[in-house]
Amino acid sequence: MLSTPYALFSYLRSFKSAQSSFVRRKFFLQIRAVSSLKVIWRKDSRLDEAIENDKRYKLCARVVREVLNEPGQVIPLRYLEKRRQRLRLNVSIKTFMSFNPGLLNTYCDRIKPKSEPVLFLRPSDRLRGFLEEEKRITMENEALLVSKLCKLLMISKDKLLSVDKLVHVKREFGFPNDFLVNLVPKYPEYFQIIGSPGDEKSFLQLVSRNPNFAKSVIERRAEDESISTGIQIRPNFNYNLPPGFFLRKEMREWVRDWLELDYISPYEDVSHLAQASPEMEKRTVGIFHELLSLSLFKRIPVPILGKFSDEYRFSNAFSSVFTRHSGIFYLSLKGGIETAMLREAYKGSQLIDCDPLLEIKDKFVELLEEGWRERAEQRRQQAKQVRNDMEFMAARADA
Known part of the structure; x- marks a missing residue:
């Protein structure tokens, strides 16, 4: 209750100051072109190790x-x-x-x-x-596969994607080899193929939008936290810089103000946003966050993401997003290929929340390990036989 003229004056002055601060910060965001904000890339050996650990399996x-x-x-x-x-x-x-x-x-x-x-x-x-x-x-996990495919289509600006491109990224998201032949035709309420799957200009189109699929990982996380705490949680990114990593003051201020912008869902229509605006940057980061969250290993090679630049409205220099937002992503250079990784998905080099479809990988690794154990045992037996033969020959020589 503002009971005195002085209290009212103080309140109005503090309000004006806060409002002025907000305007200045918004102006700062606007005048600094996103492309001019540089962050030096730094190696994260723990996340590189996650890629290295899967090298033999993938081969x-x-x-x-x-x-x-x-x-x-x-x-x-x-x-x-x-x-x-x-x-x-x-x-x-x-x-x-x-x-x-x-x-x-x-x-x-x-x-x-x-x-x-x-x-x-x-x-x-x-x-x-x-x-x-x-x-x-x-x-x-068919229902999970259907939701993933719907989400990929819903994020695209025209709600359709090239069949060739989808085939190229099928392993990143866990789609089976025959998903266009055996999965897509089972759900005509969601999918329609335009052209023949073998044609260069064939597309998979979204027939109807399921609102249950139109919530991002970040939005669902905020809802779950709101329910568990009883406090309305605002959707936003988890921003955690790795140990020993620091941002310049100018960049810290930009990130602080950028995080205060409203979260823009990758499933929203953003045709009204300017490509170089901070709001579009927030939406682009949201798309990458969602795509990596939908992927099996929460990481995707940058060249594969680049194939969808037109469909998802990425800029030509989109890969700079991963270094500019080093508290959200990591850009690995392991194996001579740039790979975008989602930091929050890993604890050290281990995935935290594994996709149910990764059970396929686990079964394959079990198969490999069974063969490796047999090979190791065979080599032990061969070495033992060689030792026995040498001991026998030595005994005969002494005799």
Whole structure:
């Protein structure tokens, strides 16, 4: 209650000061072009380790896919040998198989009726067992796959995406190889293919918008916190700089004011926003946050994200967002490929909240580890036999 003229004067002065401060900060945001804000990239060895840990698994998965994609799921060994460079395999196929037993079997057959028999590769019984497990896990998570596909379409400006581009990113989000043939036709209320899937200009279009899918991870998190605390929580990004990382004062002030801007959902229409505005920057960060959240490993190679620049209204210099907002993202250079990672999804090098579809990866790793254990045991037995033979020969020499 403002009972005195002096109290009223003080209140009006403080209000005017706060209002002036807000205007100055908003003006500061507007006059500083987003592209002029530079943050020096710094290495985060823990997040790089997360990529390194999956290196062997991904290499094995690439080789297996190469065989499974062949007609009849068989391929002459020498043909696969010629594809080593494309598979980024720096050892021979035979050496790869000896390092990773239990994946592929060899057998002899003729390429042509009158040609000499050659070695062929085909999936092992263990690998076929894994493929059945993969089908089961995929079927159990069909609703999740449908929601992911709907969300990717809902974020796009025209609510449609190129079929070729979707096929290219299917593994990043966990879509099965046959999702266009077996998943999409089951949900005509959501999806429609324009053109033939084999055509260059074929697209997947969203037929209807499900409001249940139109909430981002950040919005759902704010709702959950509001319910648990009884306090209305404002949706916003978690901003945590890694240890030893500091921003210049100018950048700290910009980030502070930028975080105070209203969160803009990636599912909102933003055609009215200027491309270079701080509000558009906030929406772009929201899109990247959502895309990485939808991905299996909460990380996506930057070149893959770049394929959707037109559909998601990314600027040409969109990758600078990941270094400019180092408290939200990390840009890994591991393996010579820029990979955008979501910081909040990791504790050290380990994923915190794993996508249910990652059970497929876990089953595949179990298959690999079983073969590695068998190889290690075989090598131990061979070493033991060599020692026994040497001891026997030494005993005979002494006699």
